[in-house]
Amino acid sequence: MKIIIADKAGFCFGVKRAVDMAINYTESHDSLISLGQLIHNDQVTNRLEKNGLVKVDNLEGLKDKTVLIRSHGVGKDIYEKSEAQNLEMLDATCPFVKKVHRIVHDYHDKGYKIIIVGNKDHPEIIGINGWCKNEALIVSDENELPVLDKGPYCLVAQTTLKLSVWNGLVDKVKSFDVEAEFFNTICSATAERQRAAMALAPKVDLMIVIGGYHSSNTRKLYEICSTLCEETLHVEKKSDLVMTNLDKYVMIGITAGASTPDWVIEEIVDHLKAMQ
Numbered sequence: 001m002k003i004i005i006a007d008k009a010g011f012c013f014g015v016k017r018a019v020d021m022a023i024n025y026t027e028s029h030d031s032l033i034s035l036g037q038l039i040h041n042d043q044v045t046n047r048l049e050k051n052g053l054v055k056v057d058n059l060e061g062l063k064d065k066t067v068l069i070r071s072h073g074v075g076k077d078i079y080e081k082s083e084a085q086n087l088e089m090l091d092a093t094c095p096f097v098k099k100v101h102r103i104v105h106d107y108h109d110k111g112y113k114i115i116i117v118g119n120k121d122h123p124e125i126i127g128i129n130g131w132c133k134n135e136a137l138i139v140s141d142e143n144e145l146p147v148l149d150k151g152p153y154c155l156v157a158q159t160t161l162k163l164s165v166w167n168g169l170v171d172k173v174k175s176f177d178v179e180a181e182f183f184n185t186i187c188s189a190t191a192e193r194q195r196a197a198m199a200l201a202p203k204v205d206l207m208i209v210i211g212g213y214h215s216s217n218t219r220k221l222y223e224i225c226s227t228l229c230e231e232t233l234h235v236e237k238k239s240d241l242v243m244t245n246l247d248k249y250v251m252i253g254i255t256a257g258a259s260t261p262d263w264v265i266e267e268i269v270d271h272l273k274a275m276q
């Protein structure tokens with residue numbers, strides 16, 4: 001049995017930066033408040049919580065605290081509230097997400113109607129919408145797009161969106177013959193992981209996708225892999241991998257979402273080797 005790890009797998013730049021910021025801060029301070037779960041990976045957040053990271057769902061009642069903004073980013077109102085409450089901010093918003101905030105804010109100011117392509121319930125999308133007064137039309141794919149009246153429109157994508165979904169949306173908007181600006185804001189980390197998974201999945205008998213069950217980029221990797229490899233598993237940690245007959249696999253492929261640290265990938269590889 002051969003185990004092959006996809007060329008690009010695991011922690012992306014933005015998540016690594018946010019986790020490093022949280023680790024560095026908690027090493028020299030007593031506590032740090034995280035607005036929402038820092039990343040969708042319980043193994044990492046459990047470790048940080050032991051060092052004093054406390055998760056809250058909103059800023060209500062907080063005083064004299066430092067608040068960590070996670071890589072998904074937040075809306076403009078959170079910056080305003082935090083300033084009004086005199087809270088310190090440790091802003092770990094991924095620079096790629098910040099760029100989307102700037103586009104949405106600028107184009108909304110110029111009178112464009114904002115369309116965000118992504119999952120309306122995802123914190124990144126909620127944050128982006130908060131930079132255009134929560135007035136964006138949010139669609140998850142071209143089928144949700146209503147007939148567009150006159151624009152102008154400004155389209156941006158959730159950074160973890162599949163390129164094919166974005167392309168479908170662009171074609172549909174163009175078919176309405178309206179004025180529109182398109183900003184493909186899909187992050188290269190996501191595209192690279194998706195491309196590497198696409199290249200590996202058809203060559204192996206079993207594909208294992210590692211990452212949080214709530215991590216949207218991991219779930220998208222799973223979707224892609226399961227269309228290309230008949231046997232595809234999504235696991236979050238070593239103990240989720242319950243397999244008995246490994247002998248039937250000649251090649252096992254591994255990929256991991258952007259919020260999966262290297263040590264979780266290594267643990268699963270070692271576990272597979274030990275089961276041989």
Ligand code: SF4
Binds near residue numbers: 095097159
């Ligand atoms: S996936 Fe891309 S946009 Fe999202 S945190 Fe990672 S580097 Fe940033």
